[in-house]
Amino acid sequence: MTRLLLARLGAMFSVLLAVSVLVFAMGSLIPGDLTSVIVGQEGATEEQFAKVRADLGLDQPLPVQYVRWLGNALRGDFGTSPITGRSVTADLAQQIPVSVELALLCLFFSTALGLPAGVLAAVHANRRLDVLIRSQLLVAFSVPTFVVGILVLLVGSRLAPDLFRVSFTAWSQDPGAHIRSMVMPLLTITLPITAMTMQMTRSAMLEVLGDPFIVTARASGVRLQRIYYLHALRNALPPIVTFIGFQFGVMLGGLIVVEQIFSLPGLGRGMLEAIATRDYPMVTATTLVFAVSFVFINALVDMLYPVLDPRQRPR
Amino acid sequence: MSAVTQPVLRVDRLTTRFRTGYGTVTAVDDVSFTVGRGETLGLVGESGSGKSVTAMSVLRLVAPPGRTESGSVELNGVNLLALDEEKMREVRGTQASLVFQNPMTALNPVFSVGWQMGEVLDAHGRTARKPAAIHSALADVGMPDPVRQAASYPHQMSGGMRQRVVIAMGMLNDPQLLIADEPTTALDVTIQAQVLDLMKKLTHEHGTALLLITHNMGVIARMCDRVAVMYAGEIVEQAPVRELFADSRHPYTRGLLRSIPRIDQPRGQLPTLPGAPPDMAALPRGCRFRERCAFAQVRCGAHPELKEVAPGHFTRCWVAQDGVPLGAQPGPARETAHA
Amino acid sequence: MPEVKPLLEVRGVQRHFRIRAAAGHPAGTLRAVDGVSLTLGAGETLGVVGESGCGKSTLARLIVGLLEPTAGSIHLDGGDIWEAGAAGRERRRQFQMVFQNPAGSMNPRRTLGASVAEPLQARGVRRTDEEVARMLALVGLNPKMALRMPHQMSGGQQQRASIARALIANPKLVVHDEAVASLDISLQAQILNLLVDLQARLGTSYVFISHDLAAVQAISHRVMVMYLGEVVETAAASVFAAQPRHPYSIALRNATLLPDPVVERGRSGLVLRGDVPSPMNPPSGCRFRTRCPLATERCAATAPPLQDSGGGHLVACHVPDAAERLARGDAAAGGTPAQVFA
Numbered sequence: 004m005t006r007l008l009l010a011r012l013g014a015m016f017s018v019l020l021a022v023s024v025l026v027f028a029m030g031s032l033i034p035g036d037l038t039s040v041i042v043g044q045e046g047a048t049e050e051q052f053a054k055v056r057a058d059l060g061l062d063q064p065l066p067v068q069y070v071r072w073l074g075n076a077l078r079g080d081f082g083t084s085p086i087t088g089r090s091v092t093a094d095l096a097q098q099i100p101v102s103v104e105l106a107l108l109c110l111f112f113s114t115a116l117g118l119p120a121g122v123l124a125a126v127h128a129n130r131r132l133d134v135l136i137r138s139q140l141l142v143a144f145s146v147p148t149f150v151v152g153i154l155v156l157l158v159g160s161r162l163a164p165d166l167f168r169v170s171f172t173a174w175s176q177d178p179g180a181h182i183r184s185m186v187m188p189l190l191t192i193t194l195p196i197t198a199m200t201m202q203m204t205r206s207a208m209l210e211v212l213g214d215p216f217i218v219t220a221r222a223s224g225v226r227l228q229r230i231y232y233l234h235a236l237r238n239a240l241p242p243i244v245t246f247i248g249f250q251f252g253v254m255l256g257g258l259i260v261v262e263q264i265f266s267l268p269g270l271g272r273g274m275l276e277a278i279a280t281r282d283y284p285m286v287t288a289t290t291l292v293f294a295v296s297f298v299f300i301n302a303l304v305d306m307l308y309p310v311l312d313p314r315q316r317p318r
Numbered sequence: 319m320s321a322v323t324q325p326v327l328r329v330d331r332l333t334t335r336f337r338t339g340y341g342t343v344t345a346v347d348d349v350s351f352t353v354g355r356g357e358t359l360g361l362v363g364e365s366g367s368g369k370s371v372t373a374m375s376v377l378r379l380v381a382p383p384g385r386t387e388s389g390s391v392e393l394n395g396v397n398l399l400a401l402d403e404e405k406m407r408e409v410r411g412t413q414a415s416l417v418f419q420n421p422m423t424a425l426n427p428v429f430s431v432g433w434q435m436g437e438v439l440d441a442h443g444r445t446a447r448k449p450a451a452i453h454s455a456l457a458d459v460g461m462p463d464p465v466r467q468a469a470s471y472p473h474q475m476s477g478g479m480r481q482r483v484v485i486a487m488g489m490l491n492d493p494q495l496l497i498a499d500e501p502t503t504a505l506d507v508t509i510q511a512q513v514l515d516l517m518k519k520l521t522h523e524h525g526t527a528l529l530l531i532t533h534n535m536g537v538i539a540r541m542c543d544r545v546a547v548m549y550a551g552e553i554v555e556q557a558p559v560r561e562l563f564a565d566s567r568h569p570y571t572r573g574l575l576r577s578i579p580r581i582d583q584p585r586g587q588l589p590t591l592p593g594a595p596p597d598m599a600a601l602p603r604g605c606r607f608r609e610r611c612a613f614a615q616v617r618c619g620a621h622p623e624l625k626e627v628a629p630g631h632f633t634r635c636w637v638a639q640d641g642v643p644l645g646a647q648p649g650p651a652r653e654t655a656h657a
Numbered sequence: 658m659p660e661v662k663p664l665l666e667v668r669g670v671q672r673h674f675r676i677r678a679a680a681g682h683p684a685g686t687l688r689a690v691d692g693v694s695l696t697l698g699a700g701e702t703l704g705v706v707g708e709s710g711c712g713k714s715t716l717a718r719l720i721v722g723l724l725e726p727t728a729g730s731i732h733l734d735g736g737d738i739w740e741a742g743a744a745g746r747e748r749r750r751q752f753q754m755v756f757q758n759p760a761g762s763m764n765p766r767r768t769l770g771a772s773v774a775e776p777l778q779a780r781g782v783r784r785t786d787e788e789v790a791r792m793l794a795l796v797g798l799n800p801k802m803a804l805r806m807p808h809q810m811s812g813g814q815q816q817r818a819s820i821a822r823a824l825i826a827n828p829k830l831v832v833h834d835e836a837v838a839s840l841d842i843s844l845q846a847q848i849l850n851l852l853v854d855l856q857a858r859l860g861t862s863y864v865f866i867s868h869d870l871a872a873v874q875a876i877s878h879r880v881m882v883m884y885l886g887e888v889v890e891t892a893a894a895s896v897f898a899a900q901p902r903h904p905y906s907i908a909l910r911n912a913t914l915l916p917d918p919v920v921e922r923g924r925s926g927l928v929l930r931g932d933v934p935s936p937m938n939p940p941s942g943c944r945f946r947t948r949c950p951l952a953t954e955r956c957a958a959t960a961p962p963l964q965d966s967g968g969g970h971l972v973a974c975h976v977p978d979a980a981e982r983l984a985r986g987d988a989a990a991g992g993t994p995a996q997v998f999a
Contacts (some may be wrong), residue, residue, distance in 0.1 A: 215423040222377055222418070223412035223438040223487060234437075236427050312428055313471045365839040380931040424691035476932040477709075507868060508929045515928060533842060535912025548725035559918045577846035578916050585894055587853060588846040588875060594813050595841065603859040 004316055008306055016303035022294045023076070027069050030287035072287075080286040086280045091288050097294065100267035101171070103259055108189055109254055113196040114247065118236075120197075121204020121243075126231055128209060136201065138212065144198035147259045150190040152264040159187050170233035171267050188265040192257045196250055205244040214238070240311050248304035252297050324395055325352035326494045327376070327414075328525035332389035334368075334375045341599045345371040345384065345395035350624075353495065358521065359407065360559070361495050362535065364413055367548040367571035368534040369531045373499050376529070377416055385540045394494060395656045405601040411438050415488035421480035425472040431483050432468030438490050455486040459516060478509035490518055496521065502537065514541055534577055537564060544630075550596050550606040553624060557631040567633040569611045572644050605635070613637045613644065662735055662874055663696040664829060664862055665720070671692070672715050676937065684783065685937045689715040691886035692729070695962075697879075699829070702863040705879030706870050710936045711883040713866045717834045720864060733829065750780070755824040757835035759815035765808040768791075769818050770803030776826035783962035795858075796851060815845040815959065817851070824855065830862045844917040845996060847876050859959035870913040874898055882906045885936055885944040888963055892970040902972045902980050904949050927983055943975065950983070951976050 033317045056062050063071075075082065081091035120140070124133040141149075172180040211217070214233055218232045259271035267271070270289055277285035322627055324592045334346040345368045363369045365398045374380045376391050378398060391398045394416055398406060410416075416422040435452045438509040439445055449468065459482040466509035472480055481501065488496055498517065502510035517543060521528045530541055538545055538559065546563045547555040547570065566572045573591040593610040602608060604619040612619070617636050627641070638644060660928040669806050669898040670693050678684040690712040707713045720731060738748040750921050752777065763772050773792060774785035789812055792813075796817040807815055816836065828987050837845040842998035853876055856863060867873050873880060873894075880897040882890045882905065890903040901907050908929045915921045929948045934940055942960050942965040953977050961998070963973040976982070 121530070211529075215427040216419060218379060219418055219424050219487070220426070220437065221379055221417070222410055222416035223435050223441060224407050224409070224439045226407065229437075229441075234426055234429075238426065284400060313430075314427055314473045348737070364843060397823070478932055495876055506933065507870070507912040508708060509932065510927050511914075512930070535842070535916035536921065538918050539918040540914050561916055565915065574843055575916060578842060579846065579849065579869075579871040580915055580917075581871045581874050581898060581910060581913050582915065582920075585875060585877065587850050590846040590848075590850060591843045594811055602739060623713070 004309060007309055007317060011302065013305050015298060015305075018298050018302075022298060023073055023291065024069065026287055026291045026294060027072055027158055029290070030283060031065060031068070033283060033286075040255060041267045048070060075134045076288075076291065083286045084277075084282050084285050086277075086282040086285070091284050095270070095288060095292065097271045098270045101267055102271060103261070105185070105188060105192065105258060105261070105267070105269065106251075106254060107194045108185075109196060110191050110247070110251070112189070113200050113250075116193075117200025118204050118243070121201040122231055122236060124201065124205040125208035125212060126219045128205075132204075137205075140198035140201050143194040144202075148191060148195065149260045149264065151194065152188075152261055154172065155187050155191050158266060171265075174207060175218065184265075184267075188267055191264075192254065192261045195257070199250055199253075200243070200247065204243050207242045208235060211238045237311070241308060244304055244307055244311065248301040251300045255293055263278055321357065322497050325354045326394060327529065328390075329372075329376065329393040330390045330392070331370065332375055332386065332391060333370070334380055334386045336384045338383050343598045344551055344601075345598065346375055346386075347554055348389070348547075349551075351546050351553065351556065351601060352390075353527040353529055355494070355523045355527055356521065357544065358518075358530055358542045358543040360538040360625070361548060362533065364533055364547035364595050366550060366598050368551040369533075369548050370499055373416070373529065373531050375430055375499050376497060377410055377414060379416070385501070391489060394558050408442065409494075412442050412491045413493055413552040414495040414497065415491075415493045417481075417484050417496065417498040417501050418487045420504045421477050422504060423485055424484050425480060427472055429470055431475075432470055432524065434457045434489060435483075440489055442491065444491065451490060455490050456483070458507060458520065459483075459486045460511070461486075462510075470527065476509075476532055478512060479503050481505060481509075481513050485517065489524070489526075492524060495527045495529065495532070499531045500533070501530075503532070504536070510537075517541070545621070548572075550598065552606065552634065553632075553633065554607065556624070556632045557628075561628070561631055567627050567638040567644065568607075568635050569613050569637070569644060570607050573610075573612075607635075613642070651656060664699045664701075664734060665692060665695075665697040665864075666732040666735075667695045667720065668730050668732070669990070670716075670719055670726045670731060671829060672712075673727045678876055679841065687937050688886050688939065689936060690719060690726075691939075693883070695861050695881060695884075695890055695891070697830070697864065697886070699862055701879070702858045702865055702877045703885060704880045705864060705866045706873045706880065707883035707907075708915065708933060710885060710933050710934070712886040713883050714834055715752065715830045716883070717864065717866050720830075721752040721754045721832050722872065723754075736832070750826075751829040752824065753824050753826070753831045755819050755833045755836045757838050759812050759819055759839070760807060761820040762819055763815060764809055767806075768803065769805050769810070773818060773822045773825060775899070776822060778884035780826060784997060788825055789821075792825045795824075795855065796821045797847075805826075807985055813839055813847065814985075816840060816844075816848055820848075820851065820855070824859065826863065827859070828861065831866065832864045832866065834866050835868070836865070838867065838869065845872065846998075852876060858877075870909055885934065885939050887944060887973070888971075889945065889973050890971065891963070894970075896970055900980065902966060902970065902985060903945075903974050904951060904979050905945050907980060907983055908948075943973075951979055 015214045028112045059067070079092055081095070083089070084091050084094070087094070110226070120136050171184050174181040217230060217235060220234050225234070258269065259275060262269040262271035263275055270292060273288040274286065276282070277289060329352070329502050330350050332346055332349045333344065336343045336345055338404045348370070349368070349372055351359060355557060357437045361372060371380060371384065376398070378386065380386060386399060389399070393409065398409060401409070409410055425431065431451050434450065435455065436448050439447055440453060452468055453464040456467055461467050461479065461482060467475070467479070467527055485643045501517065502513050514537065517528065517539070520526065530537070532538060542559045545559050546559060547568065549570050555562065555566065562571065563575065566575060570591070576589045577591055579588060596602065596609070604621050604636045605611070608614045615637065622633050622634045622636050624640070625639050626632050627639060633639065658873060670690060671688070672690040674687040675691060676685050676687050693716060695703060705713050707718065715724065719726055733748045733751055736748055738743065740743050740748070740823065753984050757966065763769070769785070769787050773789050777785045777788060777823055793800045793802060794888065798814060798817050798821070802810070802814070810818070837848050840848060849872065855861065865873060865876055877894045880886055880892060880894050882903065882904050890897070890906045897906070902908055904927070908927045911927055927950065931948050934944070934947055942958050943949070943952070943956040946956040949956070953975065961973045961975045963971045966972050
């Protein structure tokens with residue numbers, strides 16, 4: 004079984020490599036040149052252009068540039084931002100924890116709420132409880148994140164301005180304020196993800212509940228709750244887990260919107276700013292971070308299958 | 319079986335209906351039978367006969383929109399239909415067990431066989447008996463390496479082995495009643511023989527009453543003491559096994575027996591029952607077998623009741639109840655070209 | 658008397674599948690069909706019987722031309738069905754197949770008539786309505802059913818339609834792969850009778866594949882028993898019914914229960930132990946030896962050839978008097994004893 008896991012890990016690295024090539028290629032395709040950003044628009048001479056270009060290594064052929072870029076990236080060096088003048092890596096190091104915290108909390112709460120809700124909906128399929136759960140969450144899912152975010156912001160800051168601080172405070176500074184500043188963004192981003200998790204759980208459970216071994220368990224006298232949450236849910240997990248992996252990508256997109264609306268200094272907002280200011284090193288670095296985390300999460304999900312389903316294990 | 323001993327299972331006028339938006343189907347219609355200690359009763363029928371729903375009704379496992387609407391199911395003298403759900407749960411797996419058809423899907427694929435058997439013990443507070451009882455049950459059903467097999471998963475086993483596991487699960491708490499629904503249909507013929515012999519041996523040793531549900535008359539011939547034939551939701555004939563085969567008193571049973579190909583008969587045209595089982599959502603008035611019956615008469619437009627025509631031999635047929643022998647057909651066998 | 662060339666000749670046909678390693682099993686070769694030979698005349702029925710893993714479904718597809726053999730050849734009317742070009746294609750068109758699952762083998766989105774007409778349309782025939790009506794009537798269906806959709810019909814009706822479709826283009830040979838297995842017993846006899854009747858009228862040859870020996874005997878002129886990709890016995894149906902010779906055939910026969918309690922319980926018989934070995938890893942020598950009560954060392958060392966034991970009755974077994982010994986309840990020293998349970 005370790006062989007199987009190592010093989011999947013190896014596959015993940017190949018994907019990561021391909022992703023890095025893609026990100027770099029996209030970065031170099033952006034119209035306009037880093038050089039012109041640095042040098043400025045007015046009155047630059049050809050020699051100045053050429054010098055800056057050589058400094059940045061942009062006169063080298065693309066594959067060479069890529070290798071240099073990748074080599075630096077692996078050492079954690081993404082260069083300096085021409086816009087802010089700061090080390091890109093330092094900025095990333097500040098932004099990543101914020102986004103990671105939001106992402107992990109979102110994942111946790113959406114699963115912790117969505118899974119049981121989905122099981123309940125499946126057990127009471129087409130009866131009142133199911134309809135209730137589904138309709139509520141359908142609404143939550145249908146409204147776009149940015150609308151929800153702005154609504155939450157407006158309502159929250161009007162109703163309880165002291166209770167819900169709008170501006171971000173780090174945990175190290177003031178834990179209480181930190182929590183209060185994260186509640187609303189978390190709510191905004193978790194709602195649609197919870198809805199989808201619930202929906203996926205419900206349909207996966209419904210399929211499993213139709214299987215004959217459920218009847219065997221009932222005929223043996225096993226308690227219903229145990230049948231639902233253990234016998235059945237275990238079987239329903241693989242598709243649900245896959246789905247959560249995909250949802251991660253959706254959530255990353257949501258992060259960008261939420262961080263912007265609630266002014267959280269995370270990766271998402273950082274990326275938007277970098278795009279707006281044409282901060283190319285920052286843009287490529289942030290894209291890479293997003294892509295890598297998505298691949299990583301899905302590789303983890305992939306490695307979970309043999310754990311969840313004995314049929315996937317080597318004999 | 320002495321008349322004084324109470325039967326293990328007494329089903330009396332059991333009726334289970336499925337009410338849907340498309341109509342009402344009475345899958346089990348006023349069905350009554352008993353099974354005694356150590357006895358094997360066969361419930362035989364084709365699709366739509368209601369035999370599987372009957373089995374599920376006994377253990378109250380019929381899923382909505384099906385509902386058992388009337389009648390009684392007495393297990394060791396206690397009416398199961400009157401119990402609350404928790405008490406019923408206690409009965410399942412202890413006093414009465416179900417061995418399901420299709421061993422391929424009857425077991426949970428993500429848990430080991432031993433764990434699943436352990437669930438049957440845990441559910442009834444008999445955890446202390448693990449793992450000894452599990453290993454011993456697996457050995458009883460002829461598994462060559464019980465300890466190793468208890469740790470295995472269902473997909474690592476063949477169909478025959480899985481069926482043995484299911485039987486072991488059923489026998490784990492030494493039930494008084496074992497219900498087997500098509501236990502060998504999905505198995506190879508040579509494996510089927512093994513499994514049937516195993517069931518015969520176990521029920522014999524433990525004195526378990528066996529309710530055996532099947533469409534295979536050969537299985538009935540080999541395994542059963544008494545037989546009830548079901549058609550369109552009703553029992554149309556009930557008799558001791560030898561009598562049923564030698565001197566059946568219902569045109570359906572007769573026609574069925576004559577139409578089954580046998581390995582000791584030469585190649586040739588088989589006498590057949592014309593037509594097909596009726597649509598359960600649109601049953602005819604009167605005798606439900608009338609449309610396919612070579613003996614049908616005007617009075618078959620009235621629905622016949624089940625009556626005893628010989629000791630222990632019941633039939634639901636006006637003609638048979640009159641004592642008319644069903645041996646000779648009144649005309650050439652109707653092999654109507656219609657479906 | 659001049660030798661009549663058989664309609665179908667299968668010579669040493671093999672079909673192996675390379676299986677890649679996956680979660681669950683290592684790589685290997687699945688020897689689904691491993692050297693099968695048979696002949697079949699016009700208007701004859703060959704019954705092929707065996708259990709899971711014996712290769713009968715693969716053999717069905719080989720005969721019909723859905724699969725190409727990895728070795729050996731298949732001849733129709735003396736010509737190789739895999740001959741390159743139009744000649745081979747035309748020969749393969751002479752085969753048709755009826756499948757087990759009547760609902761699954763009809764396109765659910767086309768009317769019955771359209772499905773039944775397909776073989777004719779594949780040959781470029783345009784006006785098919787009359788033929789379709791004729792065939793439907795021939796199989797016992799109301800010709801008006803041509804306008805119905807499959808889900809509106811019962812299993813028995815669907816299977817009759819499958820048969821109509823198989824016969825409409827007048828094939829020389831039809832392969833029935835478990836054609837009656839999923840039907841109610843009262844319908845099985847109807848369909849079996851229909852098949853025999855149609856054969857008498859149209860002269861079509863059949864290969865009737867089934868796990869049910871009783872159904873096979875009801876309809877076949879000759880019977881062939883397969884085990885793990887090989888033929889273990891072939892004989893005329895009446896001879897096979899009276900005197901099977903191979904231990905596996907005998908076990909199969911014993912396991913096929915008779916609807917007759919007196920006879921059935923009076924039989925004591927060989928009940929095989931254990932399960933069928935994996936077709937990916939068949940036993941050495943005689944493949945049946947792991948379950949055979951008469952197995953000897955010779956059986957492990959060499960595979961028994963299929964030999965004529967008299968009058969065209971072919972058996973692949975080292976033990977010449979196996980049938981008699983089993984009837985007496987013998988067991989070879991060191992072999993698995995027969996388990997007799999009456």
